[in-house]
Every structure is written in structure tokens, then in C-alpha cells.
Amino acid sequence: MAQLSLQHIDKIYDNNVQAVFDCNLDVKDGELIVLVGPSGCGKSTTLRMVAGLEDISAGRLFLDGKDITQTPAKDRDMAMVFQSYALYGHMTIYENMAFSLTMRKENPNVIHKKVLAAAEILGLTSQLNKKPAQLSGGQRQRVAMGRSIVRNPKVFLFDEPLSNLDAKLRGATRREILLLHKKLQATMLYVTHDQTEALTLADRIVCMSMGHVQQIGTPLELYDAPDNVFVASFIGLPPMNFFDVKVSGAKLIGGNFQVSLTPEEKDILQAYQNKEIILGVRPEDIREGAGGVPITVFSNENLGMNTLVHGYIGGLKTAEAKISAKLKGWQNYKNGDSASLIFNKKHFFDKDTTNAIRKEA
């Protein structure tokens, strides 16, 4: 069992840079939590504080109810997997995986059993006598995970473990990590800047920006109901389109377009009548249809099942009028063509706070 609780955690580095502000997170036993956000948002700092590699400036950290805020890293019973695999080149895969146990002078029979079990889980059984240089990048990453598994830690910590792998291997290794998580049912904290990794791996995502947690929730919650413009723009690819619009009766009035509101949407925006809000629309929530928002196409990217069409609303070539739509099927729009777009789902945000406008509970 391993529950982790971060309570009001701050990190202020010696140069007075505050990297993390009031981070609160309860990780359930066996949960895979992904910390995601752009470079410099404080993900690694948070992970390193959990690992004990950085001091916690304020707040408290609990593992299974025990306060470990001041506990040295080596006594925390956690294992960290880094992006650089840091394997010993002169040792075999077996020796690399056994290393931490050998150092602890564990019984050789126990070591042997643990290494074989970990190798089996990771599909490395036939590689144990090889040296790291004889393995592919993906296999080396698995050996790095194997070194953690043999220690049977309470919590696994991953710091961008896939960023050294090429796109194809990243996908495959991501699926392996998911399988590993299922097999071990271990508590895992995983850091990445890649929203696809977060969406595909996480039980719950912690989305961060500039040291602040922006939202914690399941991948679907963050995708479907982002709490603010930051989360809405960070989660989802291609990113959500945003427009400044005014609420006017049952309509939203943009710079050079109008869209109708359903009675339910109008209800949600009741308090915003005659006010400016931010309208968010995901490219995949747009379809073609008569009487929609008129655009002039400037780019047509065929993706196979669908086509990413970029255009300017009303033909106005400004950044504010830019829109991307992921349309069904193989489209063949040419530069300058007209199209009419319908928004299937709309997200609304307060212009001052950038927080989502939702139906009052």
C-alpha cells in the first residue's frame, strides 16, 4: 500500500525563485498520476521534492500517513526513473538490474529471483547477458525500469522517461509503462511536458503552469471540462480555438461572425448578457454545414481519416480571426476557398479570470 499526500507544498530555490506554490495532491494507492505542463512550470521540482532530492520549503509530505517531509531520499522507499537511463556500460543487463540489491548485500538467491521476475515482466529475459550497448533505446529504458522494480519500492517516480526515444518507440514504451502499472498495481508519479502522454497514461492528471496547479482530474475531465483557458489550451491537440465574443441574447457576437446559443448555453451565460467572454472551440468539435461561420481557407492538411483545415473567419487575415477545424474525411480545400463551419460544442471562459463559466450547481 502506498498513499502519497502533498499538503500546501512550496519550493523556493536559494536564488529566491519560487518554483512551486501551494501544491496540494492526494495520490491514491496504485494510482498513476501524471504531472503535465510546459517547460519550467515546476513539475520536476515537485517530483524531486517527493523523491527527497530537493528540500521542501514549506508544507508537508506524507507517505501512508507518515510525515516524511524531512526524511532523507534513501529512506523514502521510492524509486526514480530518469530520462537518461544511466546504465553501467561495463556491466551486463543482469548486473545492472541487480546493482542496487548487490550494494545492499542482499542474499544472492533473493537477488537472482527478483532480477528474473523483473526481466520477465519487462520482456528482457533473453537480454540478461548482454551489455547495454547491444540493446536498443527502448530496451535500455526498460532496464532502467527493471532496476527500480527489483527494489520493490512503495512509489515509482518517472521524470520524462520517454523524451530520449523517437516517436515510434515513445508510443510503444508508453504502452509498456501502462502494462507495467497494471501488473505491479504500484503508485506512480510521472512527469512529462507531453499532453498526449498525460492523456494516454494517467489515472488522473495534474496540470501545472508557472508553479501553480491549474487542475487535477481524469484525462476526460480535463479534456471535456477544462477549468480555465490555460488547461483548455494545453490539453488537446491541435489546440482549442479561442475568440473574444459578446453575449447578446441568444447569440455570441465575434469580430466578424455570429453564432447561436442553444437554450441551455444561453442559460449558462445568463449572468454575462451584454458582456465579453472568451469562446473556446476544439478543432474536432467543428463540422461543415450551411449557415455556419464563414471562413477563407489558407491550408488543408490531409491526415487520412480527417483533414485539418486552417482558415480566417470572414477572410480577415488577423491572428484573432484564425481558426483550425478537424473535418471528417479527405478534404481538398485550396487556398482562398470558402467554407462554412458549425461549432458542435462550445466552451465559455470569463474574460477577466479566464476561468470556465459553468452552469451553477
Ligand code: ADP
Ligand atoms: P519543469 O520540470 O516543469 O520544466 P522545473 O521544476 O525544472 O520545471 O523548474 C521550475 C522553475 O524552477 C523554473 O523557473 C526553473 O528555472 C527553476 N529552477 C529549477 N531548478 C532550479 C535550481 N536548482 N535553482 C534555481 N532555480 C531552479
